[in-house]
Amino acid sequence: MPYSNPPSILVAEDDPVFRRLMHFTIEQAGYRVFTAPDGEQAWQRLREGDIDLLVTDHQMPRCSGIELLHRVRDAASEGQPLISTAVLCTAKGFELDCSQLQDEFGLLAVMGKPFSPKQLTRLIDGHFAPTMAANTDSQPPIAHQSWGVWNETSTL
Numbered sequence: 001m002p003y004s005n006p007p008s009i010l011v012a013e014d015d016p017v018f019r020r021l022m023h024f025t026i027e028q029a030g031y032r033v034f035t036a037p038d039g040e041q042a043w044q045r046l047r048e049g050d051i052d053l054l055v056t057d058h059q060m061p062r063c064s065g066i067e068l069l070h071r072v073r074d075a076a077s078e079g080q081p082l083i084s085t086a087v088l089c090t091a092k093g094f095e096l097d098c099s100q101l102q103d104e105f106g107l108l109a110v111m112g113k114p115f116s117p118k119q120l121t122r123l124i125d126g127h128f129a130p131t132m133a134a135n136t137d138s139q140p141p142i143a144h145q146s147w148g149v150w151n152e153t154s155t156l
Helices: 016-028 039-048 065-077 098-105 117-135
Strands: 008-012 032-036 053-057 085-090 109-112
Touching (some): 008 016, 008 039, 016 032, 016 117, 032 039, 039 053, 039 065, 053 065, 053 117, 065 085, 065 098, 085 117, 098 109, 109 117
Parallel strands (some): 008 032, 008 053, 085 109
């Protein structure tokens, strides 16, 4: 997608292969992508600024995805919003109260692993479509409004 000023996405994922795959897929969709191999490095990058959306794994070393989301929420409550929203990726989708997590952290989605990085990109496109429409001739697709838990068999 040829955005004149593309949104920036931070991917926090400890699995190096999946992290590279998400980076490549999201970047190919026209976004600026930054990565972090754990929650602590993600937190440091978020504090530097210029990140629009966070995609975080649930289970990571040094700082879990949930702890990272707590930090982001705490910063916002102190008047320092760091991101517009986040996506939590987890292999424990059926063990978590995903609706409660979405409400508590204002998540765009909780995506159950495994999932297709292209599904994630469509979700991101849907989030940014209203604000990015003015910056491009070709709008990204509008994604579904009820996110819930996603897995590889979910469709838009």
